[in-house]
Structures are given as structure tokens and as C-alpha cells.
Amino acid sequence: MNGARPGSLIAALARNAEQYGDRIAFRERxxxxxxxxxxxxxxxxxxxLAAGFEELGVVPGNAVIVVGDNRANLYYSMLAANVLRAFPSPIFPDVPVDELETYxxxxxxxxxxxxxQEQVDKLVGLxxxxxxxxxxxxxxxxxxxxDRPEGVxxxxEVAARGKARLAANPGLAADLLSRCQPDDIAVxxxxxGTTGLPKGIPLRHRNVSGGIENAEKGGYFRPHEELFAYLPTAWVGDFVFxxxxxxxxxxxxNIPERQETVLQDLRAVAPTFYLAAPRAWDNMLTRVQVGMADSTPLKRRLFDYxxxxxxxQERQRLAGREPGLGGKLLHALGEILVYGPLKDQLGLSRAERAFTGGEAMGEDTxxxxRALGVKLKQFYGQTETSALSAAQSEGHVKLHTVGxxxxxVDIKIDDSGEILIRSASVIDGYFDDAEATRKALVDGWLHTGDAGYLDEDGHLAVLGRVSEVVRTGAGxxxxxxYIENRIKFSQFVRNVxxxxxxxxxxxxxxxIDLEATGHWAEKRAITYTSYAExxxxxxxxxLIAGVLQHMNASQPEGLKIxxxxxxxxxxxxxxxxxxxxxKLRRNIIEERYATLIAALEGTADSASFDAEITYEDGSRGKLSRVLAIREVPA
Structure with missing residues (x-):
């Protein structure tokens, strides 16, 4: 955009109100x-809200807890905290009260x-x-x-108090807008917390603005996008993107009415920029496949052709070979009959910039x-880098790299194979954790903890966590x-x-993935009453043996399932x-399912397992189950 980049989110807000005051900023259903x-x-x-928060005692350096699904007023509250040089600390809305103190x-x-009310009750419990x-x-x-609890x-009400303060003090608004500094914590x-207590990661305003500037220069963002705010507010992807x-x-x-209406609201918005995790793209593909299977014979034939x-054609295009005239004419016809209507139905008709990240994505998805005409690309980043480090660009997309x-952004690989990153978007350190900071940040480089390599074109390939590199008994x-992600490429596997x-x-x-596997079973008249059955x-x-067999085909002999x-x-x-x-908490899984793991090492064709269950009232019980164990065919 024209002019100097704002140094903070609040400076950007002031600029937007001054220069683009009548443009629509938020739409909420x-x-x-x-x-x-x-x-x-x-x-x-x-x-x-900031004037009201200040009256309630919020001061610079304070955290303001934010918990709930995407709501305009929650975003405004985050910015109100920033105005006061405090910072929001969003929490995933499904975190139970027992874990709130950690966050x-x-x-x-x-x-x-x-x-x-649900979140208020949890906070009262905290x-x-x-x-x-x-x-x-x-x-x-x-x-x-x-009958509200005290202090609720x-x-x-708070905004009304703040408005009264602003009206009584004409200079207060300008004063509030001038306080926030680039070095202040933005969030x-x-x-x-896969291996221990979650660390606090403070992103400063200059980290966020620097990362977005990098992304804009690379063409990954453009001014005046239509965005869709449905990602968890406690995830870095929502705060930054x-x-x-x-x-x-x-x-x-654009904010959907609620999580249950995300898909229909996505279609109404048709964002120009869309970000989703690989599993969300997998689910969308499954929905298309299920819908086409239940469609009319004509629509199925058109889709299948x-x-x-x-x-x-897309596979050939990624290999550098463009289709001929006949192929282009067929694609144009397909756009009219199949691709365009599908994109419109999914809400992706305007998604010029579509991304996925967080883990590897299956090649089929x-x-x-991309064949549908959605210019989907992979990106790589961590919370510590404001989620913005590497990304694919159109015309230079490879299936097995993140661009x-x-x-x-500077990226290098150290002698152990770990990915190191240096950028304005990288944090200065962890919150109140000098030891973790010392280990992660060395000479200006962030040690990401991820293993990877740069290919001959300078594209980054991410293999997995360095800490998870292990050896079999045979060495x-x-x-x-890395293997788990490849297995999860299958629509029938939810976790592994x-x-x-x-x-x-x-x-x-x-x-198993209940929706995809359930639909597969129904088409074959396989009856069941529950996930377990x-x-x-x-x-x-x-079915799952076939998935694992397919994955095994590309594995060395010693690393087959x-x-x-x-x-x-x-x-x-x-x-x-x-x-x-x-993300898997591997130590907990290995401890909880120790009897199953022992049975997998042996030759038994089943194992008895005492499953601990939690009832809606919070009480716990045990249910004994016998689970089948199978060999993966060679």
C-alpha cells in the first residue's frame, strides 16, 4: 500500500479510519x-472499550483474557487492550476450566x-x-x-461508560490513539504443549506488521481483501491472517453467525483470501465426493469425466507442461459445467489466494x-515467526515443498538438519522463560525445532520435529x-x-474418520450404531489395511507398518x-495405550483394553473393549 507501513495495529486502525473511514471493515452475520x-x-x-477498560483497571503490560468463537466485539476488545499498551491473550473456547489456569x-x-454464558461460567470457576x-x-x-455473579x-455497559469518558474529555481519544508502540506486545x-507446559509466545506489533509486509511483497496478501474470520482466535493464523x-x-x-453455519456463510462471503488447515480441505473434498455420490446420474457422469x-492437466502443469488447444477447450467447458458451479457451492469462486499450512497436505486433495481452479498453495510458519516464513507462489508450486x-526472511539448515529462521516477524523471546529463549534464539536465528532441507531451487521441505527423530530396534x-501425515492423506483416517x-x-x-468411513460403509450396506462399532x-x-499398504509401498523395508x-x-x-x-501428545498416548502397544508387538489378533470414559457430569468410568489387531498385507 502507499505510504509508510504503520508501526502497530492501532496505528493501522487510526490510518484506516482517517483515510478509508467509510470502507466496510467488519461484517458479522x-x-x-x-x-x-x-x-x-x-x-x-x-x-x-479502551476508555472503559482503563476505568476498570487495565494498565500497560497486562494480559486481557479473551475466550470464545469469532465475534466482532471480541476482536474490538483485543484492539482495545492494545490501545492501553496491554495485550489480549486469547484461549481456545473448548479449553475446560481445569486447564484455564495454565493459559x-x-x-x-x-x-x-x-x-x-458458557465461557463466563468457566471464567467464574477460574x-x-x-x-x-x-x-x-x-x-x-x-x-x-x-442473577449475574459479582464483577460480571x-x-x-463498559462501552457506554467509555463513551461517557470520551465525551467528558475531548482530548482523550487522541491520547489513547497515540499510546501504542511497535515494541509493545500485540498478542x-x-x-x-506437546511435550510439557505450553510456553507463552508474545508477538509484538513490529513482528506482526513486519511479517505482513513480507507477505505483501511476495504477493501472498493484497490490499482490500475479503477475509473470512472462522479460525480459532487463539491460533496465530487467525490473529495474523x-x-x-x-x-x-x-x-x-467477514464473521460467520456461528461455527455451525460456517459453510453456508462461507458461500455467502466468497472471500478473496482463504486459509484452512489440511484437514479442513480434506473434509471439504469429502463433502464434495459425498454430495456427488448422492447427486443425479447426469451430474455424476459430468463430474467423473x-x-x-x-x-x-494440473499434474502436467505442475511438471511444466501446458495442455494443448484441445485440452484448454475441454477445460473451458468443464469450467462451465462442473468447476465453476462447484467453486460457487463451496464459497471459493473468488479465492484468488488460498493457502494451507500447519502440517503436510495429501497430494490428492x-x-x-488446484484442478478445480482454486489456486491453493502451501505455506510454512510457526507462532514464533508470526506464521509467515515460507510459501509457494503461483507458477512455482511443487507438491512436496512449502515454497x-x-x-x-532468511532460512538455513544447520548441521543437524534443523530449520533456522531470521526475520522481522520472529519473536524476541518467550514470556518469562529465559531458558527456553536461550535455547531457541541464538545469534538472531530462531531454532524452529523442525527438520527439513532446501532443495536445488531454494524451496523448503519440512520433514517433522527434530525432537521426534527416533530409531527402530534395528537402528x-x-x-x-512424517509417516503419520502421509497416512492421514487418506480421507478415511482422522488421526494415527x-x-x-x-x-x-x-x-x-x-x-478412523467417522464421516468419510461412515459414508463408505453406508454405500456398502454395512450397518453400525457408533464410532466404536x-x-x-x-x-x-x-479398508484401513489398504491405506497402510499404499503408504508402505513408498517406504524402505525397515520403515513399513x-x-x-x-x-x-x-x-x-x-x-x-x-x-x-x-498435535499428538505422544508420551500420553504411549502411556495410556501401553497394553495395546504391547499386543501390537506380539502375534495376538486382538487385545482387551479398559477404556476410561468421561460422562457429561464430569464423572469418570471404565468400559472394557476387545479391539482387533491386523497385519498389513505385503
Whole structure:
């Protein structure tokens, strides 16, 4: 964009209100109707909330807890904290009250902002345990109009108080807008905590703005995008790609009515920039396949003819070979009959910039969406780098890399194979953790903890976590996560844990994908009443054996999966088996399923397992299950 880059999100907000005041900044669906706010409206609301927060005791250096799904008022509250040189600390909305203290231990959070009664109740429970936050503000008033706990107020009430302060003090608005500095913390996020207590990761305003500037220079962002705010607010992808980019590049941020309406609201918005995790793209592909299977015979025939054609053309295009005139004419016809209508149905008709990251994506899914005409690309980043480090660019897309470093980003590989990054988007250190900072940041380079390499074109390939490099009993070196991601390329596998460190061979604990596998079973008249029953069907075991057999075909002999079990349930964050960002907590899985792992090492064709279950009232019980164990065919 023209002019100097704003040094902070609040400077960007002030600029937007001054130069683009009448442009739509936020659109939020409420009872089916899109409510709009201009940049002037947003500035005024943020200043009113900031004036109210200050009256409630928020001071520079404080954390402000934010918990709930995507809501305009929650984003405004984050910015209001920034105005006061405090910082938001968003928490995943499904975090139970027992874990809240872990995610609120930094920044002396005396004030919290909650979406609704459910989150207010959790925060009240946290206050009873830890004594904070003293003040809890809520957005949705349902269930909170009467009999509120002490210190619980509505955001509307606080905004009204702030407006009164601003009206009584004409110079206060300008004063508030001038306080925030580039070195201030913009947001406090947390690491996934796969191997221990999650670390606090403070992103400063200059980190966020620097990362977005790098991305814009590389063509990954453009001014005035239409963004879709549905990602978890506690994930770096939402803060940087939605709120940060929305402010810095004067975009329009569209917010769905609720998580249950995301798909229909996505179609109504048709964003120009769309980011989703690989699993979300997999689910979208599954939805298309299920929909086409249930469609009319004519539509199925058109889909079955044109989609393989488009996929093959895209495969050739990625190999540097453009289709001839006949191929181009067929593709144009396919655009009219199949590709265009599908993109419109999915809400991707305007998605000029579509990205995926966080883990590896399956080749089939990647090729499908690119063949459809969605210019899907992979990117790589971590919370510590403001999520912006490397990304593919159109015309230079490779299936098995995440692209070259972005402009302004230096990447190198050290002698151990670890990826090191240096950029303005990299944090200065972890919150109140000098030892972790000392290990991660050396001579200006961030040690990412990821293993990878740069290919002959300077494109980065990411293999997995360095800490997860292990050896089999025979000494074969491998990274479990790399193999797991390749197995999860299948639509029928939701989660998987590969077991093999110090073992004679590799085995796998597989969690099937209920939707995809359930639809597969229904088409074959296989009856079931629950996830557990479906997972143990002999036909489903044959299906998963085929998935593992396919993966084994590209593995060296010592790193093939030999035996597997279909688990009776998916790995669950509430059970501590995965993090809120769906990363395996390997030590917990290996401890909890030790009896299964022992059976996988042997020759038994089944194993008895006492499954611990948690009821809705919080009480726990045990349920004994017999799980089948199968060999993977050679």
C-alpha cells in the first residue's frame, strides 16, 4: 500500500479510519442478516472499550483474557487492550476450566472478555480457583441478564461508560490513539504443549506488521481483501491472517453467525483470501465426493469425466507442461459445467489466494482443488515467526515443498538438519522463560525445532520435529510425524500414532474418520450404531489395511507398518491425547495405550483394553473393549 507501513495495529486502525473511514471493515452475520461496521465505526467502538477498560483497571503490560468463537466485539476488545499498551491473550473456547489456569498464568490478567454464558461460567470457576480475573465482560447477554455473579458486566455497559469518558474529555481519544508502540506486545499466544507446559509466545506489533509486509511483497496478501474470520482466535493464523492483515491492508473481515453455519456463510462471503488447515480441505473434498455420490446420474457422469481430466492437466502443469488447444477447450467447458458451479457451492469462486499450512497436505486433495481452479498453495510458519516464513507462489508450486522463503526472511539448515529462521516477524523471546529463549534464539536465528532441507531451487521441505527423530530396534532412523501425515492423506483416517521407537517393527494405532468411513460403509450396506462399532467392522479393517499398504509401498523395508489396530474412539484434546491444534501428545498416548502397544508387538489378533470414559457430569468410568489387531498385507 502507499505510504509508510504503520508501526502497530492501532496505528493501522487510526490510518484506516482517517483515510478509508467509510470502507466496510467488519461484517458479522446475526440472525441471518449481515451487520456492517466501517473503519470509523470500528475506531470509535475500540476507543470506547479502551476508555472503559482503563476505568476498570487495565494498565500497560497486562494480559486481557479473551475466550470464545469469532465475534466482532471480541476482536474490538483485543484492539482495545492494545490501545492501553496491554495485550489480549486469547484461549481456545473448548479449553475446560481445569486447564484455564495454565493459559492465564502470564501478564497478571485482571480482566477477561467472554463470548457467552458458557465461557463466563468457566471464567467464574477460574476466579474461584486462582482469584482472577476480577472482572469478566460478556458479549452475548443470553442467560446473563439477571442473577449475574459479582464483577460480571456486559461489553455494552463498559462501552457506554467509555463513551461517557470520551465525551467528558475531548482530548482523550487522541491520547489513547497515540499510546501504542511497535515494541509493545500485540498478542500473547501459547505453544501447543506437546511435550510439557505450553510456553507463552508474545508477538509484538513490529513482528506482526513486519511479517505482513513480507507477505505483501511476495504477493501472498493484497490490499482490500475479503477475509473470512472462522479460525480459532487463539491460533496465530487467525490473529495474523485475519485481524493483523485486515488492519494493515484495509481488508473487510467477514464473521460467520456461528461455527455451525460456517459453510453456508462461507458461500455467502466468497472471500478473496482463504486459509484452512489440511484437514479442513480434506473434509471439504469429502463433502464434495459425498454430495456427488448422492447427486443425479447426469451430474455424476459430468463430474467423473471432467474432474480426472482437470487433475491430470494440473499434474502436467505442475511438471511444466501446458495442455494443448484441445485440452484448454475441454477445460473451458468443464469450467462451465462442473468447476465453476462447484467453486460457487463451496464459497471459493473468488479465492484468488488460498493457502494451507500447519502440517503436510495429501497430494490428492491438493491436486483436486488446484484442478478445480482454486489456486491453493502451501505455506510454512510457526507462532514464533508470526506464521509467515515460507510459501509457494503461483507458477512455482511443487507438491512436496512449502515454497521459498518470503521476502525479508532468511532460512538455513544447520548441521543437524534443523530449520533456522531470521526475520522481522520472529519473536524476541518467550514470556518469562529465559531458558527456553536461550535455547531457541541464538545469534538472531530462531531454532524452529523442525527438520527439513532446501532443495536445488531454494524451496523448503519440512520433514517433522527434530525432537521426534527416533530409531527402530534395528537402528532405522525416522520421524513418526512424517509417516503419520502421509497416512492421514487418506480421507478415511482422522488421526494415527505410529509406534516403533526401539521396537522390532513399526505399528500403528489408527483413528478412523467417522464421516468419510461412515459414508463408505453406508454405500456398502454395512450397518453400525457408533464410532466404536464401525471401527471394528472387518470391512473397515480391510479398508484401513489398504491405506497402510499404499503408504508402505513408498517406504524402505525397515520403515513399513506391519501391524495396526483401529481405536474405538478418536484421540481427544479433552483427554489430553492431542493438543487444541490437534498435535499428538505422544508420551500420553504411549502411556495410556501401553497394553495395546504391547499386543501390537506380539502375534495376538486382538487385545482387551479398559477404556476410561468421561460422562457429561464430569464423572469418570471404565468400559472394557476387545479391539482387533491386523497385519498389513505385503
Amino acid at each position: 446475526d440472525f441471518g442478516i449481515w451487520q456492517q461496521a466501517t473503519w470509523k465505526d470500528v475506531r470509535d467502538t475500540v476507543l470506547a 492465564t498464568r502470564f501478564g497478571n490478567p485482571a480482566l477477561a472478555v467472554a463470548e457467552d 476466579r474461584e480457583r486462582s482469584g482472577r480475573p476480577k472482572v469478566i465482560l460478556f458479549d452475548d447477554p443470553r442467560g446473563l441478564l439477571r 458486566l456486559s461489553l455494552d 500473547l499466544l501459547y505453544s501447543s 485475519t485481524l493483523g492483515a485486515g488492519l494493515m491492508l484495509v481488508a473487510t473481515i 471432467f474432474m480426472p481430466l482437470a487433475v491430470e 491438493f491436486l483436486f482443488f 521459498p522463503p518470503m521476502p525479508g 532405522e532412523r525416522y520421524i513418526p510425524n 500414532a505410529v509406534i516403533g521407537a526401539g521396537k522390532p517393527f513399526l505399528s500403528a494405532i489408527v483413528c 464401525l471401527s471394528q467392522q472387518p470391512e473397515v479393517y480391510e 506391519h501391524r495396526f489396530v483401529n481405536l474405538h474412539k478418536d484421540f481427544d484434546a479433552d483427554d489430553g491425547e492431542i493438543t487444541r491444534t490437534r
